[in-house]
Amino acid sequence: MIVYRLSRARFAKDLSGRGAELAGGRWNSKGTAILYTSDSIALCTVEVAVHMPLGIVPFDYQLVQIEIPDGLEIEKLPETMLPEDWKSFPHSNATQVIGDKFIAEQHAPIIKVPSAAVQGTFNYLINPRHPDFQKVTIVGITPFEFDKRLFVK
Template sequence: MIVYRLSRARFSKDLSGRGAELAGGRWNSKGTPMLYTSDSIALCTVEVAVHMPLGIVPFDYQLIQIRIPDDVTVKEFPETKLPEDWKSFPHSNATQVIGDQFIVDQEQLVLKVPSAAVQGTYNYLVNPRHPDFQKVTIVGTEPFEFDKRLFVK
């Protein structure tokens, strides 16, 4: 399976989940590493856009294509099993509890979760602490330019 990630060029080779570990996110608490990826380039774009203040166009980004081996099992967390406030803004602590437990359990390498930003699409959360993590590879990177219309005031 190929998944996508957008990141600043200086972090384009870093799959450690360190950024999420430092900042925390919808699916992980500060102190818990997690690699956030998406099922499409379009979803990556929206996921970056919803975290940027209006008027600031992200620059110096790379699109990273990441291969997750087909032989690993993916844990799916369907929307019907999520807490009622799972896509609230700011995000709920309940989703962080789910993601943190996924990392600790180490039962699967990948957790598939619905996107809070784009209905009907999915993010794939990768556990950098899982024994199979070394099988995750970058298959391509290229400069990515955002459409400025996404960020106008």
């Protein structure tokens, strides 16, 4: 399976989850490394757009294609198992607790979670500290240009 990530060029080859570790996010608290990826390029685009101020067009981005080999365990987190406020903005810490627990327990290297930004799509969160993480590989990196219409005031 191929998953996608949009990243600033200088971090395109970095799969450490360090950015999420420093900043925290919907599915991890500060101090917990996790790699956010999406099931489509379109979802990646929206996920970046929802975090950018209006009028600011992201530049210097790369599209990173990441291969998750067949047979690598992927934990699934159905929406029915999530707290009622899981897609609130700003995000609740209930989802951070779920992600932090996933990382700490190390049952699987990847967890499939529903996107809060686009209904019916999924993000794949990868644990860079799981023993099977080295099986996850970058298979392509290409420049990516955002459509300016997404960021118009």
